[in-house]
Amino acid sequence: MLDDTDRRILRHLLADPQADNAALADRAGVTTATLWRRLDRLRDRGILRATEARIDWRALGYAVEVSLRFTLDKTEPRAFDRFTAAARQLPEVIEIQTFLGSVDIRLSVIARDMGDWQRIYRDRILGLPHVTDIEPLMLVATIKDTAELTL
Incomplete structure (x- = not known):
């Protein structure tokens, strides 16, 4: 279902949801283009539902x-x-x-x-x-x- 790259991207996204895509790609060890493709695929599969604001x-x-x-x-x-x-x-x-x-x-x-x-x-x-x-x-x-x- 998820490979190591998907898991790495999700871990870094959870750790810092406000990171821009370039920083997230760098931390996950992928190119920005790869990050975009992977995030789109995770959204299409329903694994990544949304990036949301959390209000205090x-x-x-x-x-x-x-x-x-x-x-x-x-x-x-x-x-x-x-x-x-x-x-x-x-x-x-x-x-x-x-x-x-x-x-x-x-x-x-x-x-x-x-x-x-x-x-x-x-x-x-x-x-x-x-x-x-x-x-x-x-x-x-x-x-x-x-x-x-x-x-």
Whole structure:
């Protein structure tokens, strides 16, 4: 699937996603033209999906992050679709994940402070459809946040 050159390119890209192509090619030991071809092939194969910006929400004034685990009403056939459609409309929801097991969906929600969080929870979260249980988990610290694996 991946050869050593692809792995080397991906390792260097993960280590420094802001590196320009010339620097990335140099670090990976390939020409710039080879790097372009390899990156295009990795994108075409769906291995490299995007180069994305990562925003530090705390630096923008969002001091509170809460992970909410939801269990939905399993007797309602459209519960999942209606819930996710409503959750997508909330600007404070920065991530939606689905699971198998006792928890159906997890939302990551940001707020400026505890007063803002209480307003969001009361006015928006509690109004989401088909919820049978909510478990909020307040983020205290992020110990590890990486997409890197040994390639």
